[in-house]
Amino acid sequence: MEIEEVKQLQAKAKEIRKMTIDAIGYLGVGHIGGALSVVEILTLLYEKHMDVSPENPRKKHRDKLVISKGHAGPALYSILADKGFFPKEWLHTLNAGGTNLPSHCDMNRTPGIDMSTGSLGQGISAAIGIALANRLDGIDKKVYLIIGDGESNEGQIWEGAMAAAHFRLNNMIAFTDYNKMQIDGYVHEIMNVEDLNAKWNAFGWFVQRVNGHDFQDMNMAIERAQKELYRPSMIILDTIKGKGAFFAERNLANHNMNVNYETAQEACRLLDTPDALEKSL
Ligand SMILES: Cc1ncc(C[n+]2csc(CCOP(=O)(O)OP(=O)(O)O)c2C)c(N)n1
Numbered sequence: 001m002e003i004e005e006v007k008q009l010q011a012k013a014k015e016i017r018k019m020t021i022d023a024i025g026y027l028g029v030g031h032i033g034g035a036l037s038v039v040e041i042l043t044l045l046y047e048k049h050m051d052v053s054p055e056n057p058r059k060k061h062r063d064k065l066v067i068s069k070g071h072a073g074p075a076l077y078s079i080l081a082d083k084g085f086f087p088k089e090w091l092h093t094l095n096a097g098g099t100n101l102p103s104h105c106d107m108n109r110t111p112g113i114d115m116s117t118g119s120l121g122q123g124i125s126a127a128i129g130i131a132l133a134n135r136l137d138g139i140d141k142k143v144y145l146i147i148g149d150g151e152s153n154e155g156q157i158w159e160g161a162m163a164a165a166h167f168r169l170n171n172m173i174a175f176t177d178y179n180k181m182q183i184d185g186y187v188h189e190i191m192n193v194e195d196l197n198a199k200w201n202a203f204g205w206f207v208q209r210v211n212g213h214d215f216q217d218m219n220m221a222i223e224r225a226q227k228e229l230y231r232p233s234m235i236i237l238d239t240i241k242g243k244g245a246f247f248a249e250r251n252l253a254n255h256n257m258n259v260n261y262e263t264a265q266e267a268c269r270l271l272d273t274p275d276a277l278e279k280s281l
């Protein structure tokens, strides 16, 4: 990828990050940690890799994303709004009564959401179903899946791991958002998931591990995964929970925290300082 393209993606990710912080700040509470750790991967997927069309969100021949850690909805809503799936003004209705943007993703409410998620573990099964259906229907499109590292404590993840490899789902590219934290502590203390590479590899997946905030690294991994002929792919993303919001970054309380609107705006302003850009991206 040319350096110019990387710069454009970084600038876009900064916008998406600000929109996400702003939306959660406007509501006053939200899953800011796990939303901000996936900003770069979502930006890369929707800006460069996914064949989707905002004017026809349900078209049959399209790539799909299942964000199994459905509590990261606000980050996905920001990129979908930016792509034009719905008006940006909707972001200020996040999780309000009657909203089309509930805190967890709902495919029956939000244009561009391909699967309802929030009950951890289930997204992998849904993604496998989509991948199998695509194969049966002769649809040559990818299904992308994002799971959490804490979510990887769920048994369903490993049933899915076994099934996807058994069915040789090379049309499925999954990511683990390895931000090292879950709802009430560090993953390695609550239930260690290591050795993640070895586990997915043993289940029969093509495994890569990259910096989940580095566009160049992630892009190379995705391009390799897209060429895989027989195996499903797992790309483990080393990320930072709460990345880019000074009050949330690496803070164990960031899972679902109260966010004051002025503080959120301050965080957005700080992202515009040259230092913060370097640090954040
Ligand atoms: C089946 C199920 N059990 C529990 C929860 C409550 N819950 C929501 S998020 C979360 C922690 C998830 O941790 P992780 O996957 O690491 O998410 P992230 O760090 O990306 O926010 C838990 C336990 C849930 N949503 N679903």
Ligand SMILES: [Mg+2]
Binding pocket: 148, 149, 150, 151, 177, 178, 179, 180, 181, 182
């Ligand atoms: Mg986590």
